[in-house]
Amino acid sequence: MTDLTSRIEDLPGDAVHAGLIAVGAALLFLASPLFVQAPSGSLVFFEVGVLFVLYAMVLVGLNLQFGHAGLVNFGPVAFFAVGGYTAAVLTAEDPFQGVGLGLPWPVGLAAGVLAAMALGVLLGVSTLRLRDDFLAIVTLAVAEIVHGSIITFRDITGGTNGLQNVPQPVAGTTDAGGNAELVSTVLVFGAFALLFYGLFRRLSASPYGRVLRAIRADEQVTETLGKRVFRYKLVVFVYGAAVAGLAGALLVFYNGAASDTFFTIDMTVIVWVGMLIGGAGSDRGVLGGLAVIMSFQLLTRFFNDSIPFVTQDQFASIRLMLIGLLLMIIIKYRPEGIWGNADRLGVDS
Amino acid sequence: MEIPLAQEVIFGLVIGSYIALGAVGFTLVYGLVNMINFAHGEFITIGAFAGYLAVVVAGLPLPVGILVALVATAVVGWGIARITFEPMNETGAVPLLMMSIGLGFVLRNGMRVIAGPSSRRVRLDVATYRFDDLGFFVTSQQLLIIGLALAAVVVMHLFLSRTMLGIAMRATSDNEDLALVSGIDTRRIRNAVWLAASGLAGVAGVMLALSQGANPTTGFGQLLLIITAAILGGAGSPYGAVVGAYLLGIGITVSVEFLPSGLTELNATMAFVVLIVVLLIRPGGIVNTEVRTS
Amino acid sequence: MTLLDVDGLERSFGNLVAVDGTTFDVEAGEIVGLIGPNGAGKTTTFNCISGVIDSDAGTVTFDGEDVTTVPPHGLARRGLVRTFQQTRELPTMTVEENMLLPAPDHPGERAWHAVGQTGASREREQAARERAMELLETFDLETMVEEFAGNLSGGQRKLLELARALMLDPKMLLLDEPFAGVNPSLTNEIVDHIEALNDDGLTLLIIEHELETLTELVDRLVVLADGQVLATGTPAEIMDNEEVIDAYLGG
Numbered sequence: 001m002t003d004l005t006s007r008i009e010d011l012p013g014d015a016v017h018a019g020l021i022a023v024g025a026a027l028l029f030l031a032s033p034l035f036v037q038a039p040s041g042s043l044v045f046f047e048v049g050v051l052f053v054l055y056a057m058v059l060v061g062l063n064l065q066f067g068h069a070g071l072v073n074f075g076p077v078a079f080f081a082v083g084g085y086t087a088a089v090l091t092a093e094d095p096f097q098g099v100g101l102g103l104p105w106p107v108g109l110a111a112g113v114l115a116a117m118a119l120g121v122l123l124g125v126s127t128l129r130l131r132d133d134f135l136a137i138v139t140l141a142v143a144e145i146v147h148g149s150i151i152t153f154r155d156i157t158g159g160t161n162g163l164q165n166v167p168q169p170v171a172g173t174t175d176a177g178g179n180a181e182l183v184s185t186v187l188v189f190g191a192f193a194l195l196f197y198g199l200f201r202r203l204s205a206s207p208y209g210r211v212l213r214a215i216r217a218d219e220q221v222t223e224t225l226g227k228r229v230f231r232y233k234l235v236v237f238v239y240g241a242a243v244a245g246l247a248g249a250l251l252v253f254y255n256g257a258a259s260d261t262f263f264t265i266d267m268t269v270i271v272w273v274g275m276l277i278g279g280a281g282s283d284r285g286v287l288g289g290l291a292v293i294m295s296f297q298l299l300t301r302f303f304n305d306s307i308p309f310v311t312q313d314q315f316a317s318i319r320l321m322l323i324g325l326l327l328m329i330i331i332k333y334r335p336e337g338i339w340g341n342a343d344r345l346g347v348d349s
Numbered sequence: 350m351e352i353p354l355a356q357e358v359i360f361g362l363v364i365g366s367y368i369a370l371g372a373v374g375f376t377l378v379y380g381l382v383n384m385i386n387f388a389h390g391e392f393i394t395i396g397a398f399a400g401y402l403a404v405v406v407a408g409l410p411l412p413v414g415i416l417v418a419l420v421a422t423a424v425v426g427w428g429i430a431r432i433t434f435e436p437m438n439e440t441g442a443v444p445l446l447m448m449s450i451g452l453g454f455v456l457r458n459g460m461r462v463i464a465g466p467s468s469r470r471v472r473l474d475v476a477t478y479r480f481d482d483l484g485f486f487v488t489s490q491q492l493l494i495i496g497l498a499l500a501a502v503v504v505m506h507l508f509l510s511r512t513m514l515g516i517a518m519r520a521t522s523d524n525e526d527l528a529l530v531s532g533i534d535t536r537r538i539r540n541a542v543w544l545a546a547s548g549l550a551g552v553a554g555v556m557l558a559l560s561q562g563a564n565p566t567t568g569f570g571q572l573l574l575i576i577t578a579a580i581l582g583g584a585g586s587p588y589g590a591v592v593g594a595y596l597l598g599i600g601i602t603v604s605v606e607f608l609p610s611g612l613t614e615l616n617a618t619m620a621f622v623v624l625i626v627v628l629l630i631r632p633g634g635i636v637n638t639e640v641r642t643s
Numbered sequence: 644m645t646l647l648d649v650d651g652l653e654r655s656f657g658n659l660v661a662v663d664g665t666t667f668d669v670e671a672g673e674i675v676g677l678i679g680p681n682g683a684g685k686t687t688t689f690n691c692i693s694g695v696i697d698s699d700a701g702t703v704t705f706d707g708e709d710v711t712t713v714p715p716h717g718l719a720r721r722g723l724v725r726t727f728q729q730t731r732e733l734p735t736m737t738v739e740e741n742m743l744l745p746a747p748d749h750p751g752e753r754a755w756h757a758v759g760q761t762g763a764s765r766e767r768e769q770a771a772r773e774r775a776m777e778l779l780e781t782f783d784l785e786t787m788v789e790e791f792a793g794n795l796s797g798g799q800r801k802l803l804e805l806a807r808a809l810m811l812d813p814k815m816l817l818l819d820e821p822f823a824g825v826n827p828s829l830t831n832e833i834v835d836h837i838e839a840l841n842d843d844g845l846t847l848l849i850i851e852h853e854l855e856t857l858t859e860l861v862d863r864l865v866v867l868a869d870g871q872v873l874a875t876g877t878p879a880e881i882m883d884n885e886e887v888i889d890a891y892l893g894g
Contacts, residue, residue, distance in 0.1 A: 072446075127628065130632060132442065133384075133385050133442040133446055134580075134584075137576055137580070138624070138625055140573070141576075141577075142621070142625070144573060144618070144621055145618050145621045145622060202758045203754060206751050206752075206757035206758075206760070207743070207752045207764065207768060208751060208752050208754060208756075210736070210740055210744055210752075211752050213735065213740075214736065216735070217736060218731055218733055220715075221733060222733075222744070223695075223714070223716050224693065224695065224716070224718075224724070225716075225719055225724075225745040225807070225810075225811065226716050226719035226745055226747055226811060227716055227744075228716050235754065239754075269450075269454075313461070314461075314462045314465075317459075317461040317462045318458070318462055320457075321455050323454060324450075324453070324454025324455040326451075327448075327450065327451030328433065328455065331437075331447050331448045331451065332436075335440070335444060343735065343793070346734060346735040347440070
């Protein structure tokens with residue numbers, strides 16, 4: 001560890017304190033008549049910024065699951081989607097198609113989290129005894145089932161039309177028009193992301209995290225040393241599900257709508273590639289990795305127009321090719337990622 | 350219109366046929382290279398395009414086209430595996446699996462850059478044989494697909510039971526350490542596995558090009574069905590994979606009869622439900638292989 | 644007093660009967676060796692006792708309590724701790740983390756204490772760290788505290804595994820081939836440690852191939868053949884037993 005990081009760790013507060021202060025400040029800002037308009041031209045950065053902080057929340061859960069406990073969850077988007085759609089169904093008023101109960105948004109938020117946790121418990125109890133590569137398949141399949149169900153049960157979910165008229169609490173409170181709501185959203189969601197980062201960081205840095213890393217290294221030995229391995233795995237799975245469900249609910253409250261296009265396998269790929277680039281198991285590193293991959297996506301957006309002879313479809317394909325190539329290169333040449341610890345992950349580089 | 354059960358069974362046999370060829374290759378790789386290859390669908394897509402190029406573009410007769418697709422996909426798949434997976438054979442299941450996900454992205458989108466998203470059909474003159482009394486029909490194309498799959502299964506059986514290499518493969522699949530000790534060259538076996546798995550994927554690709562058309566996601570679209578069939582049959586068991594594939598294919602089409610009309614689109618989704626149920630009730634599949642920890 | 648009582652233990656894998664009605668007991672304070680030819684069912688017996696695999700029939704009683712169906716973590720907490728044949732250090736964790744992991748009743752291993760960073764967690768961690776250092780000094784590993792366990796030598800890993808098991812303050816240790824692949828001087832060192840632990844009241848059950856070392860160490864031997872107990876007795880009695888000699892030569 002470098003000097004700087006050890007000095008950061010010596011500070012009297014940690015990310016939980018910072019997160020609590022940030023949440024308080026962001027909510028105060030939201031309640032106040034103050035607002036900030038995003039400078040014109042920077043809009044896209046704020047839009048990506050909202051997505052980044054939401055994906056970051058999913059990723060801190062995923063990193064606890066895979067980076068620390070070694071659980072290969074290839075379906076974070078399933079929990080993200082269940083949280084989002086549960087919130088949307090409960091709170092939408094007069095969606096054009098599908099069910100909208102018009103309940104207040106806090107109810108939707110809480111229910112979104114609970115529904116994602118319930119899926120986590122169900123899936124965890126039934127599959128966490130499988131070998132890790134089979135867990136990968138099952139979680140991936142569950143994500144496909146969830147996505148398929150969203151399309152199929154259109155009487156409830158609105159199918160490919162999605163659900164409209166979902167409340168937008170942040171935008172509603174900002175009430176300034178223009179792009180001020182976008183800035184407020186980034187601030188509020190970002191503050192919550194920081195808080196969750198802090199909470200999960202405390203988990204991973206404690207004796208609790210030590211048990212998780214022991215499970216990653218050797219489940220059987222951990223069990224014979226007196227730890228309830230299965231329970232730890234289940235709980236970690238459910239924590240990750242909860243925070244992913246929360247992020248999904250926040251996403252629909254930001255968009256004022258739910259759509260199956262928010263919840264595709266691309267989301268799973270982005271957070272996984274971000275985690276692997278940053279270095280699984282490094283709490284800060286994975287967020288850095290997510291920033292790298294999302295910046296790559298953002299920057300390549302601007303190139304599209306400037307490259308001749310390439311259609312939009314080809315361009316999108318090339319981008320995905322490059323992400324795949326990046327993943328292959330990382331796995332092969334730097335399996336610990338940029339900021340990960342090779343000894344901790346048990347890989348040679 | 351009511352579609353008679355016999356007709357659904359025939360549709361199911363067709364679906365089961367290409368799933369079977371995909372699943373056998375997938376399960377051989379699983380059993381002998383110890384990896385879940387998420388790029389297996391892309392090998393099928395390569396076969397679909399190879400078949401299209403051979404039959405439609407080059408104008409070769411279909412049997413030659415199938416052979417071309419088989420050989421081309423076998424060699425390409427083997428070559429890709431040598432470059433990507435073989436050097437990291439010792440790193441364990443999860444890194445290999447992730448490598449294959451990255452590879453799948455590269456291949457799928459690479460083909461999309463070149464070929465575009467649209468589908469290309471391999472069209473044949475199709476004869477339809479009607480059995481109106483029994484209430485079903487079958488086309489020459491369907492018979493071809495089912496026949497090809499059965500032929501491939503017979504060849505696979507002969508290979509696994511009659512050749513030294515095939516017997517060595519089965520031994521390695523049962524116990525790799527023991528196979529090493531008894532002097533079986535596992536590297537040679539892995540080469541053979543990649544060739545066989547990719548070749549079968551190539552044939553499956555041609556079948557899909559015939560029945561649905563070739564596009565960059567042709568194989569990827571079948572991947573979860575293939576995985577389901579392989580697990581249903583018992584991961585690592587080629588015979589189980591064949592049985593699993595036909596059970597799944599027929600199950601998908603016949604369940605249409607019993608599902609409420611609004612839910613027929615759930616078909617593919619149902620397959621994944623089957624997958625999860627199998628893993629819960631009998632994770633070893635039909636032949637009961639070991640997939641639990643410890 | 645009988646500490647461990649194994650009664651009629653059975654376990655098969657498919658058609659192979661690995662353990663076929665094994666019955667023996669271990670008195671508190673004893674060192675007992677479990678020996679037998681290859682395939683006699685020693686390790687399977689161990690796995691059944693320690694709950695790593697389920698037994699098909701029979702009972703295991705530890706410290707007066709039926710623990711047949713108790714999972715491994717429960718046995719560890721009751722004071723019955725095992726090691727593995729192949730050393731299983733946790734290579735991606737440091738020596739210190741390996742030692743701190745088993746510390747029983749650690750509040751910091753509960754999410755609430757971990758997130759709240761409670762005083763109870765800190766105190767327990769401090770106490771565990773002191774105990775770990777004591778043990779590491781006993782086993783001459785105190786200079787390796789920060790090293791990743793995967794970087795230790797084979798002998799050091801054996802010692803670490805033993806020290807780590809002691810973090811649980813066990814009543815009884817099950818050691819699976821503690822001398823396998825170990826050089827003579829380290830063998831002597833491990834023997835000394837085992838004798839010292841036994842003098843402090845620890846009961847041990849040891850599987851071993853290396854009979855010469857074992858016979859000097861143990862109070863009693865239990866001989867397994869074909870999943871059943873062939874004979875029990877002092878090392879001297881066993882060495883004179885015709886049946887045992889036949890089993891070893893024949894097996």
